[in-house]
Amino acid sequence: MEKQQGNLFYIETYGCQMNVADSELVASILVDNGYRQASDIDAADLIIFNTCTVRQHAEDRVIGRISNEMSRKKQKPHLKIGVIGCVAQRLGEKLLEVNAGIDFVLGVDQYKSLPMTLRFLDSWGVKHCSDFNSEQSYEYHSPLRSGKHNAFVTITRGCDNYCSYCIVPYTRGRERSRLASEIVREARQAGEAGFRDITLLGQNVNSYNNRGATFPDLLEMVNDVESIRRIRFITSHPKDLSARLISVMQKSNKVCEHIHLPMQSGNTEILKRMNRGYTARHYWKLIEKLRDAIPNIAITTDVIVGFPGETEEQFDDTMEMMKRLRFDAAFMFKYSVREGTEAAGFENEVPEEIRLERLKKLINLQTGITTEKYQQQTGLTKEVYVEGVSKKSTAELSGKTRDAKVVVFPGDSSLIGSFVNVEITDAIGWTLKGRQLSKE
Ligand code: SF4
Numbered sequence: 001m002e003k004q005q006g007n008l009f010y011i012e013t014y015g016c017q018m019n020v021a022d023s024e025l026v027a028s029i030l031v032d033n034g035y036r037q038a039s040d041i042d043a044a045d046l047i048i049f050n051t052c053t054v055r056q057h058a059e060d061r062v063i064g065r066i067s068n069e070m071s072r073k074k075q076k077p078h079l080k081i082g083v084i085g086c087v088a089q090r091l092g093e094k095l096l097e098v099n100a101g102i103d104f105v106l107g108v109d110q111y112k113s114l115p116m117t118l119r120f121l122d123s124w125g126v127k128h129c130s131d132f133n134s135e136q137s138y139e140y141h142s143p144l145r146s147g148k149h150n151a152f153v154t155i156t157r158g159c160d161n162y163c164s165y166c167i168v169p170y171t172r173g174r175e176r177s178r179l180a181s182e183i184v185r186e187a188r189q190a191g192e193a194g195f196r197d198i199t200l201l202g203q204n205v206n207s208y209n210n211r212g213a214t215f216p217d218l219l220e221m222v223n224d225v226e227s228i229r230r231i232r233f234i235t236s237h238p239k240d241l242s243a244r245l246i247s248v249m250q251k252s253n254k255v256c257e258h259i260h261l262p263m264q265s266g267n268t269e270i271l272k273r274m275n276r277g278y279t280a281r282h283y284w285k286l287i288e289k290l291r292d293a294i295p296n297i298a299i300t301t302d303v304i305v306g307f308p309g310e311t312e313e314q315f316d317d318t319m320e321m322m323k324r325l326r327f328d329a330a331f332m333f334k335y336s337v338r339e340g341t342e343a344a345g346f347e348n349e350v351p352e353e354i355r356l357e358r359l360k361k362l363i364n365l366q367t368g369i370t371t372e373k374y375q376q377q378t379g380l381t382k383e384v385y386v387e388g389v390s391k392k393s394t395a396e397l398s399g400k401t402r403d404a405k406v407v408v409f410p411g412d413s414s415l416i417g418s419f420v421n422v423e424i425t426d427a428i429g430w431t432l433k434g435r436q437l438s439k440e
Pocket residue numbers: 159160161162163166167168169203204237
C-alpha cells in the first residue's frame with residue numbers, strides 16, 4: 001500500500017490502441033511533473049478516464065462508469081476525477097453538466113496542460129478545455145509503456161478522411177504526422193528497453209508525411225533500428241497504400257507479413273457513399289499486389305454490413321468479395337448510426353433484423369474461411385515471440401507469429417520475452433497449438 005498521499009494517479013483506458021498510446025503519453029507527462037502511478041484504482045488520488053466515443057454505446061458505458069466511481073469521493077474527499085479522450089473532446093463542457101462531480105475535462109490536444117490544470121484546479125474557474133490544436137503532435141515525450149513486450153508508437157494523429165459513418169475526424173481533429181526523428185527515437189528507446197515488437201500507430205498510417213518523409217521512408221528508418229526485431233503498423237487505408245510501400249514491406253526484414261486493410265464493403269456504390277475513396281476493384285487489385293509481392297502475407301480486414309440503402313445485391317457483392325479474397329480474419333459489424341456523422345442523415349436505413357441477418361451470414365462465411373486458413377498452418381514451423389503464460393493453462397505459453405497469429409504451446413515461463421521456433425500441430429478457433437522446436 002502506497003503511503004504518500006496526493007500524487008498517485010490511475011488511468012482507466014477505453015477504446016482503441018490510439019487511446020492506449022495516449023494513456024502512456026499522459027502517464028509520462030504526469031510522472032515528469034512529480035506524480036506517481038498507483039498500483040490500482042483504490043490507491044489513487046487522481047483518477048483519469050481516457051474515453052472512447054466510436055459508438056453511442058461505448059460513450060454511454062463510460063459515462064455510466066464515471067458516475068459510479070464518484071462515490072469514492074465520499075471516502076476520499078481530496079480525490080480528483082478527470083475525463084480525457086474522445087468523449088471529453090466530443091462533449092467538452094457538457095460533460096460537467098452531465099456529472100458535476102467531474103473535476104476536469106481535457107480534449108485530445110490538451111494533455112500537455114494537464115499538470116497546470118491540476119495545479120490550479122481549485123482556484124481556476126475553468127475545468128474543461130477541448131479546443132483542437134492542429135500543431136499538437138506531442139513530440140519529445142517518452143511514453144510510460146503499459147505493455148511488456150509490444151510497444152505502440154504513434155506516428156500520426158487525427159484523420160482527414162471523413163468516412164461518412166465515422167466520428168473520428170470530429171473527435172481527433174485534422175491529420176498531422178509526427179517528426180520522423182522522434183518516431184525513430186521512441187522506437188529505439190522502446191527497443192533498448194526490451195520491446196522487440198513495435199507497432200506504428202495512426203488512423204491512416206499510409207498517409208504519413210512529415211517534411212517530405214513518407215510512410216515507406218519511415219518504415220525503412222525504423223527497420224534500421226537495431227534493437228527492434230519486428231515492425232507492425234495499423235491502420236492502413238486502401239486509397240493511400242502505394243506500390244512503394246508494398247516494395248518496402250517486401251524488402252524490410254523486420255516488417256511483419258501481416259496487414260490490416262479495412263475493406264468495409266465489396267460494393268463500389270456503397271464504398272462511394274461511405275466516402276472511402278476507392279472502388280471494390282481497386283481494393284481487390286491491391287490484395288493481389290500484396291500477395292504477389294509477399295506470398296505468405298496474412299491479411300485481415302473490417303467490414304460493415306447494412307449501411308443505409310444497402311440492397312441485397314450490394315450485400316451479396318460483399319459476400320462474394322470475402323469468398324474471393326479469403327481474409328485470414330475479419331472484424332465484422334452491422335452498421336450503427338453515429339450522431340454527428342454524415343451518414344446519420346442518410347435515408348433508407350436497413351431494418352435492424354436485416355442488418356443482423358446479414359451480419360450472421362457474413363460471420364458464418366468468414367468463420368469457415370478463417371478455420372480453413374488456420375488449419376492450413378498445421379505442420380508449419382513458426383517463429384513465436386513469447387508474450388506470457390496462456391490464459392487457459394499455466395503449463396502453456398502464449399505468443400504471436402510474425403503474421404499475427406496467436407500460438408499456444410507447452411513451455412517454461414523462462415521463455416517469456418524470447419523468440420521460439422514452434423511446429424504447429426493443431427488449430428482451435430483463432431488459436432494455433434504447437435510444440436517447441438528450438439529457442440533462438
Ligand atoms: S479513415 Fe475513415 S474510418 Fe478511419 S478514422 Fe478516418 S474517417 Fe474514420
